[in-house]
Amino acid sequence: MHEQETCVAVRDVLSRVGDKWSVLVVSMLRDRPLRFSELRRTIEGISQRMLTLTLRGLERDGLVARTVTPTVPPRVDYALTDLGRTLLDPVLALAAWADGHRGEIARARERFDRKDPGKQD
Amino acid sequence: MHEQETCVAVRDVLSRVGDKWSVLVVSMLRDRPLRFSELRRTIEGISQRMLTLTLRGLERDGLVARTVTPTVPPRVDYALTDLGRTLLDPVLALAAWADGHRGEIARARERFDRKDPGKQD
DNA sequence: CAGAATCCCCTAGGATACTG
């Protein structure tokens, strides 16, 4: 599994998944396409700069399709591609893991921080 | 799924998974415990600073257990905990996805970059 | 051997202002 190329590919997907907004955006598009402004309103906390950058990244990787309707004002819809849809499964599995074990993780952290005081403020 | 708390928990696990070394370290520990120096040699490219930090983070989250044998020179072994082992499945699924679709992703990028020249140097 | 400390750089990401 570690033939270098694979390793690089995996790391670069993981860093995409690990960035602050990509997974959230993808999961928002799960049911139907959404407009830029809908994403912006729904996601809460995202700046429009980061929404743009995140969508560009996802589009570049072929996970999201961008459709412009050239009206005035313009309308732009974003939808998951087939490829993007296949990503949903493993990502949601990981999210489920995170949700299912967050209690254990929180307790582990408390224990660790109690043993090792002053290191984390 | 987006009750805020869950969302935060998920994001923080994803950022762990998305950092440069954590997943690689966890996957190296899949079969048996390893010493610090074994990890350092096997991983290739990691600085000992980042190996230390990564291991501390994993230990803090309860994913990895650290065992010190107080000899001279000291010996320190790292092993996956049960919790860490349960993470293996979803993470490897994601890695498999990344490996399985890296061709598609690469092609999507080429297409995108051809359409939009000069933006990514 | 297994680290802690230090220095330094670079990028992710936020805030704000402007435009077609």
Place this chain on the structure above:
DNA sequence: CAGTATCCTAGGGGATTCTG
């Protein structure tokens, strides 16, 4: 409405040096 363009900062991560 759906973006660019700027400016700015916190922190991830590398290289190097020191120590029990």
